[in-house]
Amino acid sequence: MFGRIAHRYDLANKVLSCGIDIYWRSRLVAAVGRSRPRNVLDLATGSGDVAFAMARGLHPSIRVFGLDFCEPMLERAERRKARRLWLYSGVDFLLGDALEIPVGEATFDAVTIAFGLRNMADRARCLSEIRRVLKPEGRLFILEFSQPRRWVRPAYYLYLRRLVPTLAGILTGDRRAYEYLGYTIGGFPRREALSEELRMAGFGDVSSSPMTMGIVAIHEALRQPAVS
Numbered sequence: 001m002f003g004r005i006a007h008r009y010d011l012a013n014k015v016l017s018c019g020i021d022i023y024w025r026s027r028l029v030a031a032v033g034r035s036r037p038r039n040v041l042d043l044a045t046g047s048g049d050v051a052f053a054m055a056r057g058l059h060p061s062i063r064v065f066g067l068d069f070c071e072p073m074l075e076r077a078e079r080r081k082a083r084r085l086w087l088y089s090g091v092d093f094l095l096g097d098a099l100e101i102p103v104g105e106a107t108f109d110a111v112t113i114a115f116g117l118r119n120m121a122d123r124a125r126c127l128s129e130i131r132r133v134l135k136p137e138g139r140l141f142i143l144e145f146s147q148p149r150r151w152v153r154p155a156y157y158l159y160l161r162r163l164v165p166t167l168a169g170i171l172t173g174d175r176r177a178y179e180y181l182g183y184t185i186g187g188f189p190r191r192e193a194l195s196e197e198l199r200m201a202g203f204g205d206v207s208s209s210p211m212t213m214g215i216v217a218i219h220e221a222l223r224q225p226a227v228s
């Protein structure tokens with residue numbers, strides 16, 4: 001599905017979020033920066049938006065790896081990198097499955113996943129893999145849709161279920177992919193439930209910050225030595 005929309009994925013993001021996604025990603029990058037990592041793995045990197053934002057916003061010595069299992073998305077990311085190689089030379093892309101991350105354990109100081117956890121076929125397995133590749137005391141940062149405040153929900157879901165598929169159908173030619181978006185957002189756990197899943201998966205120091213009336217949230221968690 002992501003392969004079908006890759007050619008217009010970035011444009012659709014900007015239009016459908018009215019550009020606010022740039023702000024959401026910048027908040028994610030700022031949170032990662034505060035943890036002072038030396039290397040970061042960006043899972044479900046797609047066309048590389050978060051990986052590139054980290055290359056621009058964090059110290060140039062930080063190595064960033066973007067992983068995705070969708071080749072057309074990664075091809076797009078590689079083309080974007082090639083256009084600004086002087087800025088993005090510290091970013092590398094890997095083809096791979098987030099449910100079986102092709103790197104050894106305790107490799108990364110930080111893992112980011114933006115609008116990707118919701119799409120994982122097996123969320124518990126993905127969290128277990130993230131925990132495996134994080135160094136002890138390494139940090140996980142999740143940027144994901146959440147449940148907006150009660151009073152905005154009617155308008156929000158109307159937008160998501162009616163307007164978004166129509167607009168996205170025009171922009172990407174694939175209305176069904178964006179009907180799926182509304183479905184996955186509705187089915188994704190609320191902040192408290194996701195925090196509990198993170199604790200169950202062996203993470204500690206779990207926190208979350210809602211943004212834009214709760215439409216999205218940043219979740220942070222620390223890799224703890226052993227699953228409790």
Ligand SMILES: C[S@@+](CC[C@H](N)C(=O)[O-])C[C@H]1O[C@@H](n2cnc3c(N)ncnc32)[C@H](O)[C@@H]1O
Nearest residue numbers: 002044045046068069070097098114115116119
């Ligand atoms: C909505 S896009 C998010 C892309 C990017 N992180 C962003 O912020 O725009 C979700 C991405 O997750 C990827 N994805 C879904 N399941 C995956 C898996 N098991 N392993 C690797 N990538 C996966 C898809 O290929 C797609 O590129």
